[in-house]
Amino acid sequence: MEGSVHYYSIAEYYIKILFNKSNINNEHLLPSFTPFQTSYTGEEPFFQLIIDDSIAPLNKESLEKIGDFDTGNGIISVCKSKDTEGTYQYIINNIHGHNCCLLQTYNNFSHCKCALNGNFNMRLFGLNNALMIIFAFKGSFNNTLLIHASAICHKNQAYAFIAKSGTGKSTHSSLWLKYIPECELINDDNPIIRIINNIPYLYGSPWSGKTPCYRNIKIKLGGITRIDRADVNSISKLSPTDAFASLLPSCSTMKWDTIIFNNICSTISTLIENTNIYTLHCLPNKDAAITCHKMISK
Numbered sequence: 566m567e568g569s570v571h572y573y574s575i576a577e578y579y580i581k582i583l584f585n586k587s588n589i590n591n592e593h594l595l596p597s598f599t600p601f602q603t604s605y606t607g608e609e610p611f612f613q614l615i616i617d618d619s620i621a622p623l624n625k626e627s628l629e630k631i632g633d634f635d636t637g638n639g640i641i642s643v644c645k646s647k648d649t650e651g652t653y654q655y656i657i658n659n660i661h662g663h664n665c666c667l668l669q670t671y672n673n674f675s676h677c678k679c680a681l682n683g684n685f686n687m688r689l690f691g692l693n694n695a696l697m698i699i700f701a702f703k704g705s706f707n708n709t710l711l712i713h714a715s716a717i718c719h720k721n722q723a724y725a726f727i728a729k730s731g732t733g734k735s736t737h738s739s740l741w742l743k744y745i746p747e748c749e750l751i752n753d754d755n756p757i758i759r760i761i762n763n764i765p766y767l768y769g770s771p772w773s774g775k776t777p778c779y780r781n782i783k784i785k786l787g788g789i790t791r792i793d794r795a796d797v798n799s800i801s802k803l804s805p806t807d808a809f810a811s812l813l814p815s816c817s818t819m820k821w822d823t824i825i826f827n828n829i830c831s832t833i834s835t836l837i838e839n840t841n842i843y844t845l846h847c848l849p850n851k852d853a854a855i856t857c858h859k860m861i862s863k
Contacts, residue, residue, distance in 0.1 A: 573601040575700065576709065576757040576768040577783065578611035582696075585617035590681055594689045595696075597771040597779040612675050612703045616692065620680040622667060623654050631821050637730060639665075639694070645822075657694045659687060666691025673824075674703035697755065697772055701817035705828040708760040708835065711817045714789070716756040716767055717741050719748045722787030723767035724861060725756060727815040733792050733849055735776065740854035750778050758786060760832060765840050788841045788861040795846035798856045808842035809833060 568585045571592050584590050592598075628644040639659045646652035651673040657666040665687040668679040679695050681688040701711040714725040715734040719741070726734045734753075741748045751767065754774025759766050769780035790800070791811045803811060812833050819825045843861055847853035 570605075571595075571598075572603050572605055572610075573598055573771075574603040574781070575601050575770060576704075576759055578700075578704075578707075578709075579603070579606060579608055580700075581610040581613035583613065583615045585615060585619075587616075587618060589685070590616050590618065590688065594681075594685070594692050595771070597693070597773070597777070600769075600779050600781045601771055611707075612677060612699055614696065614699060615678040616681060617678060618680045618682070620667060620669065620678055623669060628654060636694075639690070641694070641698075643819075655695070655698060657691050659690050663687055666695050668695040668698065670699060670702075673706060674699050693772065697817070700757075702819060702822075702825055704757070704759075705825045705832070708832050710758045710829065710832055710836070711755055711770070711772075712758055712812075713754065713815045713817075714756055715753045716751040716769075717748050718751050718782075718784050719745060719787075719858070719862060721784065722862065723751060723756075723784040724787050725758070725767060725789045726792055727789060727811065728792035732794060733847075735774075736849045737790075737792050737845070737847070737853065737857070740849070740851060741858065744851045744854045745858050750776070751780055751782060751784065753778050758836065760835050760839070763835065763839055765836055786840055788843060789836075790843040790845050790857060790861060793844055793846050795848070798845075798847045798850075798853045800843055800845045800847075800856055800860045802860075803842045803844055805837050807844075808837045811842065811844070812836070 571582045573580045631643040633642045642656040644654045653670045655668040670677045714727045715738040716725045717738050726737050728734045752769045752773050753776035755772035757768040757770050765786040767786045769782045818829050845857050
């Protein structure tokens with residue numbers, strides 16, 4: 566059985582994914598990527614990933630353990646190479662503690678490979694998380710953020726809502742969709758922000774959490790709002806310092822990697838210079854959506 570090669574355009578980045586010979590690993594593990602499929606162009610990919618279950622872990626002697634990180638839906642164990650700058654190994658475990666993916670990244674995430682493990686759902690989970698890791702950290706070199714947010718479009722402007730998990734990002738988006746005319750959902754968990762010539766754009770992505778909203782779309786970013794629960798609805802624009810403190814926890818980062826972390830901080834700073842950032846103190850009701858819309862769509 567021959568392997569297969571697939572190409573995708575995500576946030577206008579050209580991505581190459583190769584499935585080596587397998588009777589289980591194929592494009593069916595990536596159903597949310599279908600809207601992003603593209604054809605071979607001959608250009609150098611933003612990154613490429615090889616999926617091959619015969620890939621073995623790197624020699625422990627050559628690795629430095631960074632730590633184990635709880636993502637909310639599993640644990641990711643991270644090691645970096647002692648010898649080669651920009652080389653990492655990740656072991657991606659699901660919420661049940663099952664090893665779903667061994668990911669190795671090279672040349673600052675330009676060239677990557679992974680081995681999958683377990684049943685179909687475990688492999689799907691492992692591969693999607695591997696691709697999110699690669700995209701987020703490769704994107705750090707290109708003024709690009711993978712942000713934990715719910716995003717809507719209103720009259721050709723994109724608005725992203727950020728918050729701690731369970732605080733109400735999706736709820737607030739649903740209120741806009743219900744009560745603000747001409748709104749549509751772009752992504753409900755992990756949209757992408759790119760800054761191009763100092764103009765921030767928001768893109769749909771193949772990663773949208775529990776809401777299946779996978780749109781290959783690009784819209785100018787109109788603003789970002791942090792959602793805080795309160796007894797009264799009110800909204801205020803954040804200072805640059807407060808805006809940075811609000812945005813950083815919502816972006817995928819690697820604080821132990823100075824280059825990548827500084828790249829992400831620099832991109833966030835540029836984003837703040839070119840986008841209004843707000844805090845909405847709110848109830849989950851119609852008035853909250855109207856209050857937010859009135860302020861941020863000026």
